Amino acid sequence: MSSASVREFSPQLRADLEWSHHGDQARWIAHDPIAMQFFSFNELERSATRLMMGRLSLNEIAAQLRQSHPALAIDATWVSTLLSRLQMHHLLQPRARADTLRIAQAQARGQMPGWIQQLLSPIAIRVPLFNPTPLLNVLSPLAHVLFQPLLLLAWLVVGCVLGLCVLREVLTTGLAASIDWSLLRGDRWWLLLVSYLVAKSLHELGHGLACVRYRVQCRELGVLFLCLAPCLYCDTSDSWKLPSKWQRATIAGAGMVVEWILATIAAGVWLITQDGSLHSVAASMMVVCSVGTLLVNSNPLLKYDGYYLLSDLWGVPNLSEQGSDALRALAASALSGRPLERWHTDAPMVLLATYALVATVYRTFILGAILWIGWKVLVPLGLGLIAVLLTASLLFGLLLGYARSVRRLWREVLLTESIRVGRWIVFFILCLLAAAFVVSVPLPSVIRVRGVSDYQDKQPLFVSQSAELIYAAPVNRRLPAGALLLEFASPESQYELLELRGQIATLEQTLQQLRFRSTFDPSSAYLTPTKVEELQQLQARERVLLREIASLTHTAPHDGYLLAGTHVVAPSLTAPRDARFRHNLLDPNLIGSTCDRSTLVGWFSRREHMILTLIVPEQDIKRLVVGMPATIGWDANIAHLGRGKVVRIAPEPILETPPELVGDATLLSERNAQGVFLPSKPHYEVTVEVELDSSDLVPLRGSLATAQFALPAQTIWQRLVEAVRNNLKPLS
Numbered sequence: 001m002s003s004a005s006v007r008e009f010s011p012q013l014r015a016d017l018e019w020s021h022h023g024d025q026a027r028w029i030a031h032d033p034i035a036m037q038f039f040s041f042n043e044l045e046r047s048a049t050r051l052m053m054g055r056l057s058l059n060e061i062a063a064q065l066r067q068s069h070p071a072l073a074i075d076a077t078w079v080s081t082l083l084s085r086l087q088m089h090h091l092l093q094p095r096a097r098a099d100t101l102r103i104a105q106a107q108a109r110g111q112m113p114g115w116i117q118q119l120l121s122p123i124a125i126r127v128p129l130f131n132p133t134p135l136l137n138v139l140s141p142l143a144h145v146l147f148q149p150l151l152l153l154a155w156l157v158v159g160c161v162l163g164l165c166v167l168r169e170v171l172t173t174g175l176a177a178s179i180d181w182s183l184l185r186g187d188r189w190w191l192l193l194v195s196y197l198v199a200k201s202l203h204e205l206g207h208g209l210a211c212v213r214y215r216v217q218c219r220e221l222g223v224l225f226l227c228l229a230p231c232l233y234c235d236t237s238d239s240w241k242l243p244s245k246w247q248r249a250t251i252a253g254a255g256m257v258v259e260w261i262l263a264t265i266a267a268g269v270w271l272i273t274q275d276g277s278l279h280s281v282a283a284s285m286m287v288v289c290s291v292g293t294l295l296v297n298s299n300p301l302l303k304y305d306g307y308y309l310l311s312d313l314w315g316v317p318n319l320s321e322q323g324s325d326a327l328r329a330l331a332a333s334a335l336s337g338r339p340l341e342r343w344h345t346d347a348p349m350v351l352l353a354t355y356a357l358v359a360t361v362y363r364t365f366i367l368g369a370i371l372w373i374g375w376k377v378l379v380p381l382g383l384g385l386i387a388v389l390l391t392a393s394l395l396f397g398l399l400l401g402y403a404r405s406v407r408r409l410w411r412e413v414l415l416t417e418s419i420r421v422g423r424w425i426v427f428f429i430l431c432l433l434a435a436a437f438v439v440s441v442p443l444p445s446v447i448r449v450r451g452v453s454d455y456q457d458k459q460p461l462f463v464s465q466s467a468e469l470i471y472a473a474p475v476n477r478r479l480p481a482g483a484l485l486l487e488f489a490s491p492e493s494q495y496e497l498l499e500l501r502g503q504i505a506t507l508e509q510t511l512q513q514l515r516f517r518s519t520f521d522p523s524s525a526y527l528t529p530t531k532v533e534e535l536q537q538l539q540a541r542e543r544v545l546l547r548e549i550a551s552l553t554h555t556a557p558h559d560g561y562l563l564a565g566t567h568v569v570a571p572s573l574t575a576p577r578d579a580r581f582r583h584n585l586l587d588p589n590l591i592g593s594t595c596d597r598s599t600l601v602g603w604f605s606r607r608e609h610m611i612l613t614l615i616v617p618e619q620d621i622k623r624l625v626v627g628m629p630a631t632i633g634w635d636a637n638i639a640h641l642g643r644g645k646v647v648r649i650a651p652e653p654i655l656e657t658p659p660e661l662v663g664d665a666t667l668l669s670e671r672n673a674q675g676v677f678l679p680s681k682p683h684y685e686v687t688v689e690v691e692l693d694s695s696d697l698v699p700l701r702g703s704l705a706t707a708q709f710a711l712p713a714q715t716i717w718q719r720l721v722e723a724v725r726n727n728l729k730p731l732s
Contacts (some may be wrong), residue, residue: 011061011083020241027317027346029240032091034221038240039089040317043348044069048082054093058083118183125225126233132221143209147250152257153355159264162194166267166286195281199262200231206258208236210251214242245312252308256293269669282406301362317344324354328409331399335423367394442713447623449686450667451614452660453634453703456689458563458605463595464551465490472586473601476700481558486601488552497545500538507535556604562586562604563701603701611698612644614685614686614707615654615667621684623650623711630688636706648687654679658686660702 018031028046028595030039043048047068059077065074086092136143204221210217220235239251245618266285296302300310303320312320326349342381345352371391378387411543467488473479511531518525564586585593585601595601612632618625624646633643657669657677669677699705714722
């Protein structure tokens with residue numbers, strides 16, 4: 001725009017715009033009744049728009065603004081920038097029919113059709129349905145009751161108490177043992193889906209009820225396909241008209257309040273129920289309404305409830321746009337040397353730019369996670385083509401958004417200031433160095449896996465037959481060689497031995513009589529060999545029976561320690577009745593209990609050689625080799641690091657998750673139809689021989705540890721390529 005045109009042009013604001021003032025934030029909100037959009041202006045911008053009546057030129061507007069705001073260096077360029085923003089959103093009155101046609105053509109060129117925008121953002125597709133005002137008016141009594149401060153405080157206290165009870169249960173038994181996800185199969189998945197839809201629909205209904213509470217119109221209700229999952233959405237954009245930021249924040253957080261109430265009810269149901277569909281659905285509802293709300297709805301880095309809460313409470317309308325403008329302004333200032341115009345923003349530009357940068361990185365990460373999950377879910381179902389289309393659409397939309405931002409930055413730098421060649425050279429050099437760092441600079445690479453400690457020289461102690469435990473030596477106490485470890489008694493064997501000895505005594509007496517009779521009756525001698533053979537068989541059976549009885553007594557072959565058998569995971573309070581009484585057979589309180597044949601009662605070990613049994617994922621097992629050194633960190637002693645080396649790598653995946661690792665956060669386990677926990681993905685068993693020094697604190701058997709293996713250094717690019725190959729596998 002030339003200087004002559006700047007002097008002659010007299011802008012005029014549209015007269016149909018609806019203005020509302022936010023006194024607590026010194027902001028003005030303009031509502032466009034045609035486009036149904038809201039625009040935020042600060043006091044300076046509102047003063048400038050008041051002067052746009054079609055009679056003053058840009059220079060005259062700038063002069064009057066300098067008189068009312070002498071501390072600010074306002075010129076026609078600033079007014080022209082504001083004017084371009086108004087014209088871009090069609091808030092100016094067209095001067096002639098030609099201008100109207102030109103603006104319409106520019107709008108058609110500058111905006112994409114709605115269906116194209118939906119295709120470029122397939123994870124959030126909106127389908128408008130109807131105006132919910134009549135429905136919300138019917139529910140208005142509920143709106144006035146739901147948002148009463150005392151009632152909200154009561155729900156908060158009850159939710160916190162039940163949440164602590166749930167947390168205690170999960171920490172005691174582990175997540176996998178507390179929540180049996182295997183029950184959700186078959187038609188029960190439909191029940192879970194309905195629960196999810198109900199939770200998210202009530203979430204949106206909460207926004208609508210909050211609008212009724214503060215007498216704000218809710219214009220639209222529709223279906224939102226969020227990550228292909230259908231749920232309702234509620235248009236509460238009219239809440240910008242409210243003068244109080246606390247009222248706007250209440251409307252923004254109303255959905256989270258409803259989900260908190262649902263999570264509280266679900267927690268109570270989960271705590272009082274046992275195994276079954278209701279128990280599992282309540283657990284799922286808790287996760288959806290608590291963890292899901294915390295990670296998604298309340299997250300200010302995503303444009304959901306938490307974003308609008310932060311925007312209202314911080315006093316920064318259009319937080320995302322202001323952050324992008326601040327980031328772009330800082331970049332343009334760094335590249336062109338243009339001074340920053342700080343009065344355009346409602347918060348420090350550095351904070352806004354930091355928010356925009358963090359939000360951009362986080363949203364990009366979330367998109368990548370959605371792609372990864374979608375690929376993992378859709379490809380096994382034979383929907384690989386949909387996964388490809390979803391990936392292409394998201395990547396194209398993401399790259400298009402970045403390209404537009406770079407294009408806008410380039411235009412601002414070129415149109416407002418002359419190019420600073422030196423700064424651009426430094427910028428390109430930094431970009432090249434960053435690219436070189438990503439592609440060519442190797443960084444240390446490690447893998448960390450979880451494991452359980454054990455003793456290499458341990459000897460198993462089995463029960464040879466069903467018997468009663470009558471003695472057990474103290475566990476984990478040093479015992480001398482020859483000490484009695486375990487003693488069992490089998491009443492059946494004792495009875496059989498007594499009966500057998502009676503038969504032997506009877507047969508011996510019979511033989512003695514036959515020998516005596518043969519002295520005067522030689523014809524009776526022919527019976528003697530038969531009786532001798534029967535006696536030998538009975539005596540052989542007696543020796544076998546004595547060995548069996550002797551095997552019920554275990555003595556220490558050398559100095560060592562008696563160890564408990566399998567590790568017992570503390571059962572859940574809601575576990576099946578028989579599972580709550582699983583016990584350690586060497587518990588002194590259980591002396592006299594009966595053990596079945598071949599039951600592993602315990603172990604005997606010198607506790608001199610320790611091994612660590614690691615559970616390694618399939619994608620990492622190929623990186624390990626026998627003899628590879630490992631650094632070991634024990635959970636019970638985080639200040640001490642041990643060392644070891646790999647001595648064995650199992651060729652086949654494990655068939656059961658070690659009881660000690662059930663519920664471990666790094667190893668997701670699922671319960672199969674037989675009630676056995678196994679990893680959700682293939683894992684392999686790797687044995688590491690631990691090197692213990694005399695000064696080391698020897699960990700107990702069953703202690704959990706994390707082993708770290710140093711791998712060859714890899715560049716960031718190599719890791720990215722490897723991650724894509726491991727996660728986005730071919731459609732075949």
